[in-house]
Amino acid sequence: MADIGVNLCGLKLANPTVLASGIVGISKASVSYAVKNGAGAVTIKSITAEPRKGHPAPIILTYEGGMLNSVGYPNPGIDNIAEEFSNLKSVGAPVIGSITGKNAEEFAMLAGKINKMDFAAIEIVMSCPHTPGYGTMAGQSTPEITEEITKAVRAKVTKPLFVKLSPNVMAISEIAKAAEKGGADAITAVNTLGPGMVIDIKSRKPVLGGKIGGLSGDALRPVAVRCVYDIYKSVKIPIIGTGGVLTGEHAVEMIMAGATAVGIGTGVYNRGISVFRKVTREITAFMKENNYSTLEEMRGKAHEE
Amino acid sequence: MKNEMPVTVPIKKVIDEANGIKSVILPYRLNAKPGQFAMIWLPGVDLKPVGVSYQDESSFGITVSAVGAWSKKICEMKAGELLGVMGPYGKAFKLEGKNIVLIGGGYGAASLMMLAERALKEETNATMIIGARSSDCLIYRERVKQLGLKTIFTTDDGSFGEKGFTTDVLQKILKEEKADKVFAVGPELMEKRVAEICLENNVPCEISIERYMKCGFGVCGACSVDDEGKRVCVEGTVFSGEEALKIREFGKYHRDGSALKKEFGGKK
DSSP states (O other), X not given: OOBOOEEETTEEESSSEEEOTTSSOSSHHHHHHHHHTTOSEEEOOOBOSSOBOOSOSOOEEEETTEEEEOOOOOBOOGGGOTTTTOOGGGGSSOEXXXXXXXXXXXXXXXXHHHHTSSOSEEEEEOOOSSSTTXXXXXXXXXXXXXXXXXXXXXXXXXXXXXXXXXXXXSOHHHHHHHHHHHTOSEEEEOOOEEEEOOEETTTTEESSTTSOEEEEGGGTHHHXXXXXXXXXXXXXXXXXXESSOOSHHHHHHHHHHTOSEEEESTHHHHHOTTHHHHHHHHXXXXXXXXXXXXXXXXXTGGGOO | OOOOOOEEEEOOEEEEEETTEEEEEEXXXXXXXXXXXXXXXXTTTEEEEEEEEEEOXXXXXXXXXXXXXXXXXXHTOOTTOEEEEEEEESOOOOOOSSEEEEEEEGXXXXXXXXXXXXXXXXXXXXXXXXXXXXXXXXXXHHHHHHHXXXXXXXXXXXXXXXXXXXXXXXXXXXXXXXXXXXXXXXXXHHHHHHHHHHHHTTXXXXXXXXXXXXXXXXXXXXXXXXXXXOBHHHHOSEEEHHHHHHSXXXXXXXXXXXXXXXXXXXXX
């Protein structure tokens, strides 16, 4: 029997699948539901300083290449989540708390507060492509700002710290290095691609309520695999390979690019909430057919000459 | 897999149903099953989940009460103006048994009309109960007559039909006649009462739960309910009474656009 357990910065995952931030994840119940359906770890929707309603709908569309989302961080705000996300042991898998802020100071404030809560690890997001004031729209995806924010958060966080990066940059390896230098324990790569836009030609209006949205799913996967491949070469810390992982084969591809764990988001749409169990089963089947007994034996194998 | 992308069509017809309640008919073959819903896009404004209240081979209709920005605008629209359609989504009602009771509170009756029409076609003995605050808010008074659907109207103030609640009529029916299954759509406290009454009387029931929804197909999590985390848009909106009573927040609270809890009938 193949061993598919993962030790991610001390977090014990029964399998390498991680619910990516932004998909369900709005409450303890919704992340528990992903665990019940096989997720090895789960990430909550990103929390901001104040409550946010997010962008008007439609917030999620699909097209031939995958999915476009313009969710815009709906969440109750950092001061309203402690009760919701308490006693997280009952979830049955590590729960990663995600935060996003407008600048290093706000990130540090959020980090100080979320570090006191029950989460197993903290993920910081500087890479949303479609929300004014945050992520790439606030110019956060540069090596300098990535290091500055990571450092500021690191000073407040005693738990494993993951930094989620944008694929929409010239050299993602430089940004990963900056995050590592700033004190990150792992890199989550990547956020969505774009942003993109769809216009309804009858009403002559952009369809997404936020007008622009990040691409995920099939369109994102080759970009995400390349990003993970580049990051694996440039840093020593583990990578949660995220972007278009819909099947076990896709997960193995990510692992061979260098990922320690794999994030799944759009797959929840393509294959239902049980995508985690399905992907895990497919990874195991691949390992059996190809005589791998641990994930470690496959990790980074695409780098061998 | 079909794309989740609105298809924009011109409104075919607008029907005045009651005070502040209108139906719009859209020339789009939705192919919804009774109980399923559509996401309706008002271009440039918002997208909302709505039950399907009319359907034929080439069109379908929704019934909307003017309460928020989206619904007020829809209620002002005229034939020819554009709306976008996504769906159908969600689970359908399961029509079973010879004698059924359908209960629509407020414009909840909208989500039951397709089921009522199906029941009539299959010669199931159906009794409809439609309740509202007062006579000017009652919908489908003419429609049920034309369909030949046995209907009991109730109003809180007694201005039309029986004075009192739909659940009072349900209790009377369950005491006097045999009902094989009950279906209910309406305010959540009414739905909870229906589920409890049916449980006490050992009659199976199905209800349709409403939650704040943003995508409609199980990705955004806005409609995930405590404690299990089922997504109302995918695992519902139709639940059996037993399933509904297991949902901890059912009849107690729901979440708003920021996922903050709001109690039914209260503040918080």
